[in-house]
Amino acid sequence: MNNEKKPSLPILRGLLFTYCIENTKNLEREEIISSKNINDESELSELFHTLTKPEFLSYREDEQKWFIETIENYLSTDESLESVFHLFDTYFEDEILDKRRFIKVLLDCLKLYRLELNDTKT
Incomplete structure (x- = not known):
């Protein structure tokens, strides 16, 4: 029996919940989020390094x-990836202009975190 999980767009909303207004109030986090230009790849990467990386690394390897x-x-x-962001109010100052690019930057960061994790194991 195959225990692999099938791809599921809704899980990305969970990963991005850090940036959601519905998340617990945290002024420091809100200021970090709103200070970044999310349409600039380097600033977006910095944001993911600061806020997404610790959460991502807390997940099990299979997750x-x-x-x-x-x-x-x-x-x-x-896929437009619009469903990831539909009805998703964030602390971002700007609207995400290219949602696919946003997700691509996220992917690149997640792969980097996995590489770093693997490097520390060896």
Whole structure:
């Protein structure tokens, strides 16, 4: 029996919940989020390094791989990724202009975190 999890866009909302207004009030986090230009890849990467990395690394290895495989799967299709952001109010100052690029930057960061984790194990 195959225990692999199938790609699922809704899980990305869970990973991005850090940036959601519905998340617990935390002024420091809100200031970090609103200070970044999320349409600039380097600032977006900095934001992910600061806020997404610790959460991502708290997940089990199979969950981390599931996030990465899900993103890779949907980026390989024509999926607009709009459903990830639908009804998702964030602390971002700006509207995300290119949602696929946003998710691609996220993917690159998650892969980097996995590499760093693997490097520390060896």
